[in-house]
Amino acid sequence: MKVKIYTKTGCPFCIKAKQWFDQNGISYQETILDNNQERNDFYDKMNQSGKVKTHIRTVPQIFIDNEHIGGFTDLQANESKILGNK
Known part of the structure; x- marks a missing residue:
């Protein structure tokens, strides 16, 4: 399973998501989008894709x-679907 998480420093839901993967023994690749322009570019790219x-x-x-x-x-x-595919 390949997991990618796009986050922002200090985001409580980002922290919870990373903790969830850690607690379930699932590794992930994190991309931190602290720069507003970088984050907006990511949103635009994903929405258009x-x-x-x-x-x-x-x-x-x-x-x-x-x-x-x-x-x-x-x-x-x-959760159950994801853990079932682990």
């Missing part, structure tokens, strides 16, 4: 095996 389910403007954004999961709430909603 068709890779995301909904229009995004928040972090964290989580991708598993190149499939967009969403944010922390979406991660929780898909």
Whole structure:
């Protein structure tokens, strides 16, 4: 399983998402988007790519095996599916 998480320093939901993966023994690649322009460019790129389910403007954004999961709430909603594919 290949996990990518796009985060921002100090974001409480980003911290929760990373803790969730750590607690479940799942490694991830983190990309920190602290720069506003960099973050806006990421949002624009993802929204135009068709890779995301909904229009995004928040972090964290989580991708598993190149499939967009969403944010922390979406991660929780898909927990059993994700852990079943571990």
